[in-house]
Amino acid sequence: MKKWIGTDESGKGDYFSGLVVAGVMVDESTVSKLKELGVKDSKRLSDSRVEVLSDSIKEICPNSVVSIGPERYNELYSRLRNLNRILGWAHARVIENLVTQTSCELVIADKFGNKRYIEKALMEKGKQIRLEQREKAESDPAVAAASILARDGFLKELKKTGDKIGTVLPKGAGIEVEEKAQDLVKKHGEGILGSIAKVHFKTTQKLKANYSSPQDSANWEEAERLDRIWAPWRTKYIFSPPAEECIFCSAVNKKDEEAFILYRGEKAFVIMNIFPYNNGHLMVAPYRHTANIEELTREEVDSLFKLVQKSVKVLKAKMRPQGFNIGMNLGKVAGAGVEGHLHIHIVPRWNGDTNFMPVVSETKVISQSLEEAYKLLKEVFENE
């Protein structure tokens, strides 16, 4: 029987709260059930209808929902500076979860940016799939069902975000949203936006321009002067490099905990692979920016390999994996994500992990486990 997966996202046009991506697998029999229920593009349905339909779809179809809260969204945005890369990553997670559950190989996604954003973000398991991106993909029943789960997930996130500060947050990015944001800044200070809204939206800039009270505008200016770019949600990311800058070189100049550096050796260092993060995925790179393994000095080779040993030792002690994949990709054609600065990947493996890690479907959990894992490993590296 023909079966396929549809994916869609919700929240990318809403200033408040984060972003939700969902996927639904359908086959010929579930498609007719979805039609009977009246499943169609969530944009053509009321919020209450979306909620009811979402429950029914979850009963009928295999599905996966990845939810990125506002804080996590702002972190990702300040690092990647590109919504399409965030979307590509989140769609890829949803696809992987579903491919793992269902072994379905055809995926239809709505067209945003470039197909490569999703493909690049897909890992082992996901790569076996056939990905079709379409304009107006919502006419496909699987994509329509996914749009409903994504919208429902987003509306719940929006409510949760509002509940945190005891208010109801409006949808979209219009006048009502601007006024609400202004009130909230008055009440809680400008820092609040980082934990409730997508701060890269123009709304944030407008808000700043509109701000009238002299004391408050002095505060805004002070914040701007200190941070250069206005990024109150998390000062530790204000110095993140533009995407085209070498991530290894720029990490070296940051504080360990800002860059997730676990250990600095003589000629090389150990850093966590934070994007996408999989449990225990580490990288070892020389300090020197070079793409050519044959140009490494004897000391650099020693330092690199010592740190690989050390990493394996630490991961064995703290995460108890049953095996490791260790290796390098040299050159884009070989799959190198960062081409110009060579690095060795160390990926712990557990029995039964389907790709890199038993699937984690909630991005917030990933974010939390990333920082926890960092603290856990950092301590051992230092005492090792």
Ligand SMILES: [Zn+2]
């Ligand atoms: Zn470099």
